[in-house]
Amino acid sequence: MARRYDHHPEELHRLILAAGHAHLAEVGFFRFSAREVARRIGYSVGTIYHVFGTLDRLMFEINTITFRQWADLLECRLAVAGDRRLDALVEAYFDFAFEHRTLWQAIWAHQVPAGMILPERSAQDRSRLTAIVIAEVAAVLPEPRREEADQLARSLIATVHGHCDYALSGAFALMGTGSPIELAKARLQDALGAKQPQRGVS
Amino acid sequence: MARRYDHHPEELHRLILAAGHAHLAEVGFFRFSAREVARRIGYSVGTIYHVFGTLDRLMFEINTITFRQWADLLECRLAVAGDRRLDALVEAYFDFAFEHRTLWQAIWAHQVPAGMILPERSAQDRSRLTAIVIAEVAAVLPEPRREEADQLARSLIATVHGHCDYALSGAFALMGTGSPIELAKARLQDALGAKQPQRGVS
DNA sequence: CGTCTAATTAAACACCGTTCAATAACTATT
DNA sequence: AATAGTTATTGAACGGTGTTTAATTAGACG
Known part of the structure; x- marks a missing residue:
């Protein structure tokens, strides 16, 4: 030994x-x-x-890797996106969750203990996804409302998250038309459409 | 023995x-x-x-009880609600989750095994919450769009769910003004406000 | 070459879910 | 009333888990 x-x-x-x-x-x-x-x-x-x-710290760092990969995917998709960039983000959000179901669910299943101190690097990796969305939301908001971007972006992330989580848990299973992903896009449209007209609205 | x-x-x-x-x-x-x-x-x-x-069946039935209590709370709140009934539902949704955190999280943490056969009674208890929201959404929609109610209600539930889940997981923690619950209400307003003007809009 | 430090391990502890043969309490039959 | 049959209940076992700790030993340092 x-x-x-x-x-x-x-x-x-x-x-x-x-x-x-x-x-x-x-x-x-x-x-x-x-x-x-x-x-x-x-x-x-x-x-x-x-x-x-601690096992919690290991799990936290593993999940941080997942966060990093997730944000990477969002950036890749944005790089090749057309003019409907927020729709591209929604699709990337869902695609990652469905393609890496177990990893994605682990992020939310793991409760980080209250007192745990987080390495700066991890916090940065984990906030990247949010930062990406904030930037795109800010770009879409008209000038006078740009200071709302931070809050609104987080609210929209929560909205998409809810649809994604429900879809994976099967709660949407029995619905006819209108996939969860399309519904999520529609809710973003509701929130942003009035404030900034996008080209090619469905 | x-x-x-x-x-x-x-x-x-x-x-x-x-x-x-x-x-x-x-x-x-x-x-x-x-x-x-x-x-x-x-x-x-x-x-x-x-x-x-099976342990899964026990957990499933325990969670069904939680679902029942949750729907009960929504009904109670509706019974004493003013004219902003959907706001009352959002508040009830959040209140239950925050007050019975462990029970609420168990609902989403427990993955029901694929093949498990569910007692009819349980399925009924579990769908009650959704049914309540559908009814209220239908009541708010203008006549011609009433057939959307089912789908839209589920989408709005997912929206509120996402905000609630994020709030409990602490992802909203560092935000200044605008509590998750107010943000959730705003998203419902976005989705429904245009379609049906409510009195006393904030 | 000897001393010190710290990486690594085996083993122990106290749990867990799950299964199963043995048992004893109830039911039905005579 | 006595017997046979059924089934609820149990203890014990199996194989796993997270977590801690004393012992060991490889490498660093003088």
Whole structure:
């Protein structure tokens, strides 16, 4: 026992995160197991506790990776979007959630303990998605209302989030026409349409 | 071992549900324990499995109780509401979630297994909340658009849900003016305001 | 070469969900 | 009333979990 320097500390940190992220994607939040992560990388559980201190911190950092990937997707989609940029954001939001269901649900399933101190870097990664939406909402708002952008953007994110969550939980299942994603777009239109006419409105 | 008829089957069923509901309210979904429920009622774990077959079924029925209480609150609030009935519904939605945080979160944390067959009674209890909102949305829509009510109501529920979930998860925490509940009301106003002018609009 | 530090581990603890054979209490039949 | 049959209930077992800790040992430092 007590081998060392198979991996440098940073490397080990990344190794655990990568294995943990992959494991979480496979089995989902409720069947996630720190022991299984340890098994996968050929270390013992204790090492994970040594590196992360708490399971909550490991889960938090894994979810931060997911946040980063999610924001990356939104940026990619914006880069190739036409003039209906907010619709593109809604689609990216949904697409990520549906394509990486287990990872996305883990974000919301994990309750970060009250007192936990968050690394600055993580907070930044996690707020990127919000920042992207705020910028686009601000761009769409007419000049005098631009100071609303922050609040309004968060409200619209919550709106899309609600539709996405309901769709994944099956609550929308029995509905005929009007997919959740189209309904979400319609609600954004309701909130923004009056304030700023977009081209090509459906 | 093997005492009998301390409680009739129905009584035992209710006893487990009541204890389970109370336990869930205290510790939340992630620390819920079937063994603890058994301990509380003075039976062994096996009995719970005998009565409910699966932990998932027990959790499902406990959550159904929560759904029932939630719909009850909405109805009570409607009964004493003024002319801004939808605002009253939004408030009731939030109030229940905040007052019974653990129970409310358990509803969304619990993934009902795909194949599970649901008792008719439960499905009814669970759909009541939606039905209440549909009725109020229909009442507010102008005659020609009344057939939209079903879809629109679900979309508005998703909207409020998103705001509520975000608020509880702390994502709204750092915002200045404009509480989540007021933002949710504003989004409903956006969606319905144009279609039906309400008195006393803020 | 010896000392110190800290990474790593095995093992232990106290739980958990789930299953199942054994048992005892009730029911039905004679 | 006695017997046979049914079934509610249990304890115990199995394999898993998160978390903690003392022991070990690889590497760093003098």
